[in-house]
Every structure is written in C-alpha cells, then in structure tokens.
Amino acid sequence: MTTLNLNASVAIAADNTDQAKTSLFYQEQDNEVALFEYAYNQQLPVLIKGPTGCGKTRFVAHMAEKLNKPLYTVACHDDLTAADLVGRHLVGPQGTYWQDGPLTRAVREGGICYLDEVVEARKDTTVVLHPLADDRRILPLERTGELIEAAPGFMLVVSYNPGYQNLFKGMKPSTRQRFIGLRFGYPESEIEQDIIIKETGVEPNLAFKLVELAQALRRLEDNDLEEVASTRLLIYAAKMMTSGMNPLDVCRCCLAEPLSDDIQTVNSIMEVVKIYF
Ligand code: ADP
Numbered sequence: 262m263t264t265l266n267l268n269a270s271v272a273i274a275a276d277n278t279d280q281a282k283t284s285l286f287y288q289e290q291d292n293e294v295a296l297f298e299y300a301y302n303q304q305l306p307v308l309i310k311g312p313t314g315c316g317k318t319r320f321v322a323h324m325a326e327k328l329n330k331p332l333y334t335v336a337c338h339d340d341l342t343a344a345d346l347v348g349r350h351l352v353g354p355q356g357t358y359w360q361d362g363p364l365t366r367a368v369r370e371g372g373i374c375y376l377d378e379v380v381e382a383r384k385d386t387t388v389v390l391h392p393l394a395d396d397r398r399i400l401p402l403e404r405t406g407e408l409i410e411a412a413p414g415f416m417l418v419v420s421y422n423p424g425y426q427n428l429f430k431g432m433k434p435s436t437r438q439r440f441i442g443l444r445f446g447y448p449e450s451e452i453e454q455d456i457i458i459k460e461t462g463v464e465p466n467l468a469f470k471l472v473e474l475a476q477a478l479r480r481l482e483d484n485d486l487e488e489v490a491s492t493r494l495l496i497y498a499a500k501m502m503t504s505g506m507n508p509l510d511v512c513r514c515c516l517a518e519p520l521s522d523d524i525q526t527v528n529s530i531m532e533v534v535k536i537y538f
Pocket residue numbers: 286287288289290311312313314315316317318319320448456460492493496
C-alpha cells in the first residue's frame with residue numbers, strides 16, 4: 262500500500278497499484294461479494310452502511326483485489342471539500358500545475374474510489390458525486406474546465422455508520438437513491454470466531470470466549486453503551502492476549518476503555534468480562 266499525502270487535509274491510500282500484492286483475507290457474511298460484482302459489472306455505485314469495525318473497509322479492499330482494480334480510499338472528515346477529492350492547482354518550481362485528487366485519478370484510471378464515512382464530508386462534495394453516481398458517469402472539473410467521462414471500470418463506493426448520524430449529518434435522499442445499498446453488521450458468532458482465528462492465529466477456544474463476551478456486551482448497547490465491541494476490538498484483544506498479557510488487563514484496555522469514558526460503565530463492562538475470563 263502506498264500512502265500519498267497530496268495535501269494536509271486528505272490522506273489517500275492508493276492500494277493495488279504498483280506495489281506487490283498480498284492476498285487480503287475476507288470472510289464473506291452473506292452474498293455481498295456477488296452483489297458487489299453485479300454492481301461493478303453494471304457500473305452502479307455502492308453504499309455500505311454498518312457500525313465501526315465490522316469489515317466495510319476490508320471488504321472493499323478485498324473486492325478491489327478480486328476485481329484487480331486500483332483502489333483509492335479517502336477517510337472523510339468534516340473539513341473535506343470537493344477540491345480534496347477532485348484535485349487542485351499547486352505551485353511548483355515550474356509555476357502552477359494541476360494535481361488530480363483521488364476521485365479524479367480513479368475516474369481516469371477506471372479504479373475504485375472508496376469514500377469512508379462519506380456523511381462527514383462537506384456538502385459541496387455532492388456536486389461532484391451526483392453526476393458520477395448516476396448514469397452520466399461524468400466528473401466536471403470546474404477549475405480546469407475539463408469534463409471527464411469515467412473510464413469503464415470506474416466504481417464509486419461510499420460507506421457510513423448509521424449509528425453516528427444526527428439531524429445534520431444524514432445522507433440526503435437524492436444522494437442515497439443513486440446507490441445500491443448494502444447493510445453490514447457484526448458477523449454471526451461462528452464467522453466472527455473464524456475471522457479472529459485467521460487474523461490473529463489464536464486458539465479456537467480463546468476466539469470462542471472473546472466472541473461470547475462481545476455478544477454479551479452487544480446486548481448492553483441500547484441501555485448503557487453508545488457503541489458496542491467491534492470485530493476490530495476483538496482482534497486487538499486476541500493479539501494482546503497472544504503476546505502474553507493478562508486477559509483481564511487486555512479486556513480493560515482493548516474493550517472496556519475504548520467503549521466508554523464513564524468509569525462506572527467501564528467497571529460494569531469489567532463485571533461482564535469476569536464472567537468469561
Ligand atoms: P470498518 O471499515 O467497518 O470500520 P474494517 O474493515 O476496518 O472495519 O474491519 C476491522 C478489522 O476487522 C479488519 O482489519 C479485519 O481485521 C477485521 N474484519 C472484520 N470483518 C472481517 C471479515 N469479514 N473478514 C476478514 N476480516 C474482517
């Protein structure tokens with residue numbers, strides 16, 4: 262993976278381009294691989310909704326690898342503007358020159374552009390996303406006067422976490438209705454155990470206990486916790502345990518503390534942890 266820092270406010274990971282490829286493990290949860298492939302074949306954009314750490318980014322990276330496409334990943338944030346996506350004029354020793362942003366590169370190369378947490382981005386980004394996400398498949402570059410037709414393999418993929426949304430940060434229906442929607446959740450117990458084992462090499466018994474614990478914590482969600490234990494956190498915990506750390510300490514720093522700032526809640530999580538470790 263190459264990280265290109267084209268400017269201070271956007272970090273872009275251009276994967277699968279010129280670097281040696283390593284096969285990324287992805288455990289399918291339902292029929293999302295086939296759905297994504299159909300959407301790709303039909304040149305349709307895809308929207309993935311799901312909680313943090315449930316495998317959205319891994320899935321997109323896996324699909325880019327499977328389809329042999331360059332992948333441009335952009336982690337959206339509230340200062341991200343359309344210019345961060347399409348590009349901007351820069352000043353160099355030879356004077357001013359234009360530098361394509363990640364979206365423009367993907368459009369020209371026929372790659373996949375993945376906008377993670379797209380609802381965080383500034384609203385002006387919809388101006389460039391709409392004509393790309395419908396049957397026009399064009400990208401107007403206002404600053405250069407260019408109108409780029411997306412290369413045949415270009416695919417726009419966006420994701421967001423519906424749980425984070427508030428009144429001001431929802432995705433507009435006119436944007437949402439341009440995408441094929443996939444809903445992700447945390448994997449079923451056996452699949453999640455499998456993921457933990459494959460990602461960390463832990464014994465099945467430990468993976469089983471971590472998933473049981475996560476499920477107990479997930480049942481607390483509506484009452485006590487804003488967020489529940491993600492697959493990502495379970496993987497962190499499994500990795501720390503294999504390095505020899507005490508399981509209770511691991512669960513405190515990998516699960517309880519990342520899930521809550523409230524000391525009472527952290528203590529309650531630890532009470533649940535003690536049932537399993
Ligand atoms: P998200 O983008 O939804 O926040 P990620 O894709 O970054 O989450 O997933 C977090 C981690 O969980 C990944 O790095 C990977 O180790 C693991 N993971 C989650 N789901 C899967 C899956 N289905 N197959 C393989 N690994 C997964």
